[in-house]
Amino acid sequence: MPSYILQRLGMMLLTLWAIVTLTFFLMHAVPGGPFVSERMLAPEIAAALNAKYGLDQPIWLQYLSYLKGVLTFDLGPSFKYPGVSINTMIATGLPVTLQTGLLAVICVVALGIPMGIVAALNRNRWPDTAVMMLATIGVAIPSYVIATVLLYVFALRLGWVPTFGLDDWRGYILPVFALSGFWVSFVARLTRSSLLETFEQDYMTTARAKGLRPGQILFKHGLRNSLVPVVTVLGPVVANLITGSFVIEQIFALPGIGRQFVLSITNRDYTAIMGITIFYAAALMVMILIVDLLYAVLDPRIKLSGAKA
Amino acid sequence: MTQSTSGTPVLSVRDLTTSFFSQRGEVQAVRGVSFDVHPGEILGIVGESGSGKSITCMSVLRLLKATGRIKAGSANFDGQDLLALDEADLSDIRGNKIGMIFQDPMTSLNPTLSVGEQVIETILRHRKATRAEARARAIELFELVRIPSAADRLKSYPHEFSGGMRQRVMIAIALACDPRLLIADEPTTALDVTIQRQILGLLRDLQARLGMAVILITHDLGVIAEVTDRIVVMYGGLVMETGPVRELFAHPMHPYTRGLLASVPDLRDDTHRRLTPIPGSPPDMAHPPAGCPFTARCPHAMRQCAAELPPIFGHSQGARCWLHHPDAPRIAGINEVAA
Amino acid sequence: MTDPRTIAPEMWAPLHPADSAPATSRPSLTYWQDARRRLWANKPAIVALGFIILLILGAIFGPWFSPYSYADQNLKLANIPPAFETYAVDDGQGGTTRFFLNASNFNLYEVDAEGHVLGLLRGGRKDMLKKVQPFTFGATTVTLDYKTLPARLLTADGATISPSGWSWNRTYLFGTDQLGRDVLVRQLFGARISLTVAFVATLVNFFIGIFYGGLAGYIGGRTDAIMMRIVEIISTVPLTLYVVLLMVVFDSGLYSIIIAIGSVFWVDMARIVRGQILSLKSQDYVAAAKTMGAGTGRILTRHLLPNSIGPIIVTLTMLIPSAIFIESFMSFIGLGVTPPLASWGTLTSEAVETMRAYPHQLFFPAAAISLTMFAFNFLGDGLRDALDPRFRK
Numbered sequence A: 001m002p003s004y005i006l007q008r009l010g011m012m013l014l015t016l017w018a019i020v021t022l023t024f025f026l027m028h029a030v031p032g033g034p035f036v037s038e039r040m041l042a043p044e045i046a047a048a049l050n051a052k053y054g055l056d057q058p059i060w061l062q063y064l065s066y067l068k069g070v071l072t073f074d075l076g077p078s079f080k081y082p083g084v085s086i087n088t089m090i091a092t093g094l095p096v097t098l099q100t101g102l103l104a105v106i107c108v109v110a111l112g113i114p115m116g117i118v119a120a121l122n123r124n125r126w127p128d129t130a131v132m133m134l135a136t137i138g139v140a141i142p143s144y145v146i147a148t149v150l151l152y153v154f155a156l157r158l159g160w161v162p163t164f165g166l167d168d169w170r171g172y173i174l175p176v177f178a179l180s181g182f183w184v185s186f187v188a189r190l191t192r193s194s195l196l197e198t199f200e201q202d203y204m205t206t207a208r209a210k211g212l213r214p215g216q217i218l219f220k221h222g223l224r225n226s227l228v229p230v231v232t233v234l235g236p237v238v239a240n241l242i243t244g245s246f247v248i249e250q251i252f253a254l255p256g257i258g259r260q261f262v263l264s265i266t267n268r269d270y271t272a273i274m275g276i277t278i279f280y281a282a283a284l285m286v287m288i289l290i291v292d293l294l295y296a297v298l299d300p301r302i303k304l305s306g307a308k309a
Numbered sequence B: 001m002t003q004s005t006s007g008t009p010v011l012s013v014r015d016l017t018t019s020f021f022s023q024r025g026e027v028q029a030v031r032g033v034s035f036d037v038h039p040g041e042i043l044g045i046v047g048e049s050g051s052g053k054s055i056t057c058m059s060v061l062r063l064l065k066a067t068g069r070i071k072a073g074s075a076n077f078d079g080q081d082l083l084a085l086d087e088a089d090l091s092d093i094r095g096n097k098i099g100m101i102f103q104d105p106m107t108s109l110n111p112t113l114s115v116g117e118q119v120i121e122t123i124l125r126h127r128k129a130t131r132a133e134a135r136a137r138a139i140e141l142f143e144l145v146r147i148p149s150a151a152d153r154l155k156s157y158p159h160e161f162s163g164g165m166r167q168r169v170m171i172a173i174a175l176a177c178d179p180r181l182l183i184a185d186e187p188t189t190a191l192d193v194t195i196q197r198q199i200l201g202l203l204r205d206l207q208a209r210l211g212m213a214v215i216l217i218t219h220d221l222g223v224i225a226e227v228t229d230r231i232v233v234m235y236g237g238l239v240m241e242t243g244p245v246r247e248l249f250a251h252p253m254h255p256y257t258r259g260l261l262a263s264v265p266d267l268r269d270d271t272h273r274r275l276t277p278i279p280g281s282p283p284d285m286a287h288p289p290a291g292c293p294f295t296a297r298c299p300h301a302m303r304q305c306a307a308e309l310p311p312i313f314g315h316s317q318g319a320r321c322w323l324h325h326p327d328a329p330r331i332a333g334i335n336e337v338a339a
Numbered sequence C: 001m002t003d004p005r006t007i008a009p010e011m012w013a014p015l016h017p018a019d020s021a022p023a024t025s026r027p028s029l030t031y032w033q034d035a036r037r038r039l040w041a042n043k044p045a046i047v048a049l050g051f052i053i054l055l056i057l058g059a060i061f062g063p064w065f066s067p068y069s070y071a072d073q074n075l076k077l078a079n080i081p082p083a084f085e086t087y088a089v090d091d092g093q094g095g096t097t098r099f100f101l102n103a104s105n106f107n108l109y110e111v112d113a114e115g116h117v118l119g120l121l122r123g124g125r126k127d128m129l130k131k132v133q134p135f136t137f138g139a140t141t142v143t144l145d146y147k148t149l150p151a152r153l154l155t156a157d158g159a160t161i162s163p164s165g166w167s168w169n170r171t172y173l174f175g176t177d178q179l180g181r182d183v184l185v186r187q188l189f190g191a192r193i194s195l196t197v198a199f200v201a202t203l204v205n206f207f208i209g210i211f212y213g214g215l216a217g218y219i220g221g222r223t224d225a226i227m228m229r230i231v232e233i234i235s236t237v238p239l240t241l242y243v244v245l246l247m248v249v250f251d252s253g254l255y256s257i258i259i260a261i262g263s264v265f266w267v268d269m270a271r272i273v274r275g276q277i278l279s280l281k282s283q284d285y286v287a288a289a290k291t292m293g294a295g296t297g298r299i300l301t302r303h304l305l306p307n308s309i310g311p312i313i314v315t316l317t318m319l320i321p322s323a324i325f326i327e328s329f330m331s332f333i334g335l336g337v338t339p340p341l342a343s344w345g346t347l348t349s350e351a352v353e354t355m356r357a358y359p360h361q362l363f364f365p366a367a368a369i370s371l372t373m374f375a376f377n378f379l380g381d382g383l384r385d386a387l388d389p390r391f392r393k
Helices: A002-028 A043-052 A059-071 A086-121 A126-140 A143-157 A170-199 A202-209 A214-243 A245-251 A257-267 A270-298 B053-060 B087-093 B115-126 B131-144 B163-175 B193-210 B221-227 B245-250 B255-262 B303-307 C031-041 C043-065 C183-219 C221-236 C239-250 C254-262 C267-281 C284-291 C296-307 C309-332 C344-353 C359-387
Strands: B011-022 B025-037 B042-046 B068-077 B098-101 B181-185 B213-218 B230-235 B238-244 C083-090 C096-102 C107-111 C117-120 C132-137 C140-145 C152-154 C165-168
Touching: A002 A059, A002 A270, A002 C221, A002 C239, A086 A126, A086 A170, A086 A214, A086 A245, A086 A257, A086 A270, A126 A170, A126 C359, A143 A170, A143 A245, A143 C309, A143 C344, A143 C359, A170 A214, A170 A245, A202 A214, A202 B098, A214 A270, A214 B115, A245 A257, A257 A270, A257 C239, A270 C221, A270 C239, B011 B053, B025 B042, B025 B053, B025 B068, B025 B238, B042 B053, B042 B221, B053 B068, B053 B181, B053 B213, B098 B163, B115 B131, B115 B163, B131 B163, B163 B181, B163 B193, B193 B213, B193 B221, B213 B221, B221 B245, B230 B245, B230 B255, B238 B245, B238 B255, C031 C043, C031 C359, C043 C183, C043 C359, C083 C140, C183 C221, C183 C254, C183 C267, C183 C309, C183 C344, C183 C359, C221 C267, C239 C254, C239 C309, C254 C309, C267 C309, C309 C344, C309 C359, C344 C359
Parallel strands: B042 B213, B042 B230, B098 B181, B181 B213
Antiparallel strands: B011 B025, B011 B068, B230 B238, C083 C096, C083 C165, C096 C107, C107 C117, C132 C140, C140 C152
């Protein structure tokens, strides 16, 4: 087990390094460099800025110093807001993003899985049809469309919830709903198909042949096995709920990392774009690692000693 | 091989009819099957795949997949009709008074639960026992089915066991509550030949020791000859022939049984008799023929065979074949002897 | 249990093999016939297919039938809704003027009886304090009062005029946007852009994926291991982020977004192609082709690909809606196509700004993208059921 985790950590660091490198060189490949798109700067000011941000150094030196920064959890200063570090930007936005993201994850687990169970247990009857219809809508309609339509109907027309901000608990409803809509539907569909597949397994017949009660059969034998594929997607889901939040944060004007990211793009704040991308990628990979470990707990066949097949 | 046809049967199945419904329509898997299982006997149900033998037993315990439906019949066990009981009462019998073993030990055990847990949960379901008592009983059962270092292996998961060991676990689960009837659905088909022998031997020993009745479903006549007392031969969802194992092997009444026996290599026979497989393939049960289902493959088929389904002729040994009608033409080896 | 009843003697005659019931077997269908039959039986998928075909035709030919182009601005006729309540005012000289009130910008627009928009009506001086504006029609004067919302029209004696009826907008079927551009035409152009990006990007992904996966699967061994390790690394990266980064580097625009999407989403395709090829490689007909001296390229294109086409088509159909989604998403956050070009994403994001006053501008692009995503999802599900051999009976 420890050797497996070590191996996974090593792989993660390698991937992160690839991401940092790719991001760094992509951002430095932007034609003209970071200050060109700005209003015309006097040459001496531009030179001073370049010197300040180390842009006068050869690119590999810049790369090495950036890499060193990343390794020491220092993502450098913002180009746009002098004196503000990317770390501070992320630290200010993180609570908001985490709050909405975690609420959305809770929604996905607490709504998606039960919906899938209800559908599977009532296969081809009306609860199944209803759940599958809802899930198809949720999977097909893009989150930003859901968000804007919800915003229009519930905030502008009906006035039940505020249009922006999180001052009130009601402010969370729409963003969390819009954020989790796709994944609730996705998980509901996955749980349903996984359960239906599990019902066909021989060991389910064994469980019935042993005279176990319906609840035992469903929860102990059926659900546990069906949840294995669901848990596998939960890692990417968590990551997506956090990275995917940038439109939602934009629409509902929530001061999270996602909004910061979109803002950095509009501002061409290159260090911020770079830093937040790397932060997202790292968060995603930690999430996937956690989920893989959880996966091993659910399914004893997965040995945590070697690499995955 | 005690023959105890007298007394009340443990299980008495009458006119069992089961169909599966799919987009293609109705598949009539079992078409009115009747048989009795007596206390302490091993009844073999034999037939090719698709003959309805497994479906018959799954129907008795109502373990069919969602597309299957029992259309008619009764299955009397302990004075109760298993087919009419409500689900809760039936589940009190399953795993308790009737144990069941399945064909593929690789897929019949839940891969995410330890084997011990899978035995223990069965005991806890049907017996008033503490967890510790159930665990002790599980160890006892593992020893009974000869799983080495039983106490240590309770914690193991199915994937850590070989096929034969898993089938032993399945047997332990089936025997957990001292059942009166054990249904074994092709328990050795998925195993290596040497392991097959061990498992069969184990089943026979356990039957002798515990005295329960056993239904052994198989397509392997060698298995049947070795362990069973009586045989039910199934084909096309019907019972074709039934009788005590000795008589049936010595004087098969039905051409199908004859064909089956001829297709088995006889290990004790040194004359290198040629194997004669039955030509043709079983009927499509979505459109079963009007007459005897074996007509198309039968070497003695008559016009009457295609026209009408024969009844079962005979007494302790009986066959569903027109050749046993008093007016039927004589065919050597079939109705000349049995008449 | 014996049945001693007598049976007609002729019935004991031997049966000739030909007399027995003929074996009934279903006519065997080829893979494609079977797939087509199954797809045809799947109503939602067929409806979806019909919708997609209509959408493509509309996107290609629709704009030709419109007198407007996607970029024509008419600021005088901005933010006109697709339907309105009309007022008819008698000018006291035998003429009647029909118009409607845009309740959000307090303008009156003259319309004819059929619902064609004729133009903006010029009123008298606005009284900024009292928030009223007089409009004169011959001898009649009507006052627009916007002190209290919703705005009302009053006669000279202060009575409220109620609308005489309502009408669809015959000039701009879907209304106009905030720059007075025809929403319908922009919608159809949006479909063009969105579908072009989706199809081209999917095609690019398709070729990269086929090439990469095909090569890895065919060569196998170490090369395969390394190539798949790379795929593993790529797939752990949040791909949306990379599209964002690429768009930042390339700068917004139609080609950039095609390249950005096209270069990122081939990973699944590569995996599937590789898996298919690995499983097919071991089969006899490939060995047969090899012994007959067929070259690698020939084996790949003539034997392996045709046999893995089913899962590939399904993956492609599922890729198209993701590409549409990513494009609209990028355009929505301002990284997609540049104005005045319109995609569904830009249309939605423009509409969000004016959503409070003119919800129709949001309704059309939101509905268009949702329906299209639905259609591709249904079609993809249908194709998967039709083409997946595991479902064949």
